[in-house]
């Protein structure tokens with residue numbers, strides 16, 4: 231288990247490149263045939279990469295142990311999006327969910343026996359997931375892309391034309407904490423989330439994917455007046471602390487999955503940073 235402690239911005243700003251990467255970058259999210267997990271002390275958000283090979287993968291005792299529970303989702307919820315090439319079959323206490331590419335699955339608190347497998351070995355699924363502490367059960371369900379209220383944002387002139395899909399969001403279904411979506415840049419656009427913002431009330435994680443080989447993202451983090459960058463490549467994730475901006479520019483177009491946990495579930499609750507204040 232990869233444990234990431236929550237650190238103060240004073241400490242983060244004193245780190246060198248390797249230190250920033252050690253605390254905030256998850257460089258290997260997926261390992262084929264395994265469940266990989268990172269436990270962040272920011273809002274106790276977990277980042278999981280679930281990539282079945284032949285056979286099923288489960289949420290096992292090691293995961294339950296890190297949550298101090300009899301089983302992993304005893305007091306947690308989980309949301310994820312399939313970024314693989316084919317459908318994922320998820321069985322939760324006997325209930326079967328088929329999650330196609332670019333579809334999301336929410337698993338409510340209380341799901342005890344959970345397994346993940348490919349439906350077509352020639353087109354493997356890759357399930358990028360987040361889990362946060364939960365206080366009650368909400369029904370588990372699949373959310374299709376068309377239900378994720380696609381919202382166009384930005385413009386080609388500012389290199390940030392993109393579409394935001396809000397999959398796990400109070401407007402679609404109830405969750406305890408997790409709000410999760412997918413943002414895809416249009417061809418030629420490279421900037422995400424600029425103008426930048428913070429929301430000290432919620433942490434956020436960013437998972438970058440569909441980043442072409444030899445392309446990279448410069449992910450911007452830090453307090454607005456003390457920014458740093460992380461060089462991020464395909465299928466890597468970033469933990470964004472509550473005090474940090476989270477924005478980035480790529481050397482080409484890409485997509486990313488964002489997820490938040492914390493005090494509220496209001497997507498629109500952001501403190502925008504005036505462009506003149508960024509340093």
Ligand SMILES: O=C[C@H](O)[C@@H](O)CC(=O)C(=O)O
Nearest residue numbers: 392394413422423424476488
């Ligand atoms: O708090 C919200 C998150 O930072 C993202 O949803 C922003 C984003 O996807 C974008 O601007 O492209």
Ligand SMILES: [Zn+2]
Nearest residue numbers: 427429434476
């Ligand atoms: Zn944000």
